[in-house]
Amino acid sequence: MRLALSVVFSSIAGYLLGVDTVDFKTLVLLAFGGYFMVGASNAFNQIIEKDLDALMDRTKNRPIPAGRMSVNTAFVIASIFTLLGIIILYTINKQTAMFGAISIFIYTCVYTPLKTKTPISVFVGAIPGAIPFMLGWVAATDNFGIEPGTLFALQFFWQFPHFWAIGWFLFEDYKKGGFFMLPTGKQDKGTAVQTMMYTIWTILVSIIPVFGFTGDLHLSIIAAILVFILGLGMLYYAIQLFKKMTEQAAKQLMLASVSYITLVQIVYVVDKFIS
Template sequence: MPKSLALASPTPVVALGLRDRLAAYWALTKPRITFEVVLIAAFGFLLGTPGPVDWARFCHAMLGIGLLSGGIAALNQWMEHPADGQMRRTATRPIPSGKVTPFQALLFGLVLTIGAEAYLCPTVNPLTAVLGLATAIGYVWIYTPLKTRTWLSTAIGSFPGAMPPLVGWAAAAGSLSLEAWVLFAIMFFWQFPHFYAIAWMYREDYRRAGIGMLPVIEADGRRTIRQTLITALVTVGLSLLPFWLGLSGWIYLAGALLLGALFLQSCLVLARTRTNLAARRVLRASVVYLPMLFLLMTLNRL
């Protein structure tokens, strides 16, 4: 069995009170990331709604997607806990800190993931459940193991990472159209500058843990900078398509151009200076860019 799949805890289990134990399980779901996933899925749902919004289905979909995202996060931490224990930024996560055992995290993640699938199929529709299952398999069982094997894992992981708007659209419409795939493509390419910025800032941590992302394996950063700029440009270009496809209007187009210009500016500063500070600015710009883009798109649609 690979080291990342070992069930032995790297540190002794810490005795916790009920409140602290619940907090540890909550942390396993990566609440901030889960919130972002649900938010983008919610925009996808609203954009994919052909008529009046079915708010009951919306609530069912967001609950199921939230449970699924939390389950995937827990399973991801179960698989990565040996590496997490070697990195400063992740050493305090529930498993490496001894607050939760690997087996407990595995069981918790499986219960959430399977429960979410069982909930989404009857309350929303089978397509949403199928896309959710594909996301779980792609992220946990394909992308996560590849992180220590190839720098191409970023591209591979971007497929399940771009699923939230697609899942949200499917939940509303019960099918996938060209517009839905455009949303998927925007989020797919957006992930490259976002994750390259993180890897640039924490490349020593990643190197210590044996995670070979592109900023870690190259010394001069040329390919990282080139790919960051290219994928940022593609993202901004794709962000104009919702206007041309009639998914959103002129207000969105103006906002997309402004947001895109600010996003590209942060990437150009990183290309020029190649500092951790510039990488942090790219990260912040990316975190603002995507939800604001989808928010504008949705508001100009409704």
């Protein structure tokens, strides 16, 4: 539920950034379409990983491994959610539906199988994970260009420190299921350094709109400073992970990353409507 709501939030933020006049009908359609889209991805994921989910404390109480739901029922739900998501997004425009379908396909058919094979799965999973912010802009404009590309890049780079932090503090639990989430496969300095580097990339991408290179996506100097400060806050926790190398430090980075992406999207939207 939390993941689905975060996707809806990102989509709405992207829509508000791209639109000239808010159409509440489109906003509602985008919210429901995005919700069904992520719901479908999650449902297919839990069907594919049902046996592995049963091995991990984090996931053993999910409906299928816990025996509260059959695989057939879950498949029907996943299929209905897929159809509803794509149809609803299609009523907005064809490009929005296309990106929604791509997101479900990559998450289910590429990212999920790779999770037990290689840490590159995080890179693949960051693609559908970055689509919602971009999707909102495409829903507003029916156009894919530098603006949604920048929104995509911001959320894409952000996911590496976010998921590596999760992979760090849930390392032992993930190991039970055979998942390889950390870039080096270990809770080591190499992983911590890469986490810091991708945090820096996230900060750099987040302030690009202030320089006027991103078409209709603008950011005032004050907003850029705020976004930069938020980024430094996240970088502080990434550095703490490097220094302490503890699960507690990783958990703090994960919480900081969630706050960061939410606040940055709010700053972007507020800045658009007041500047």
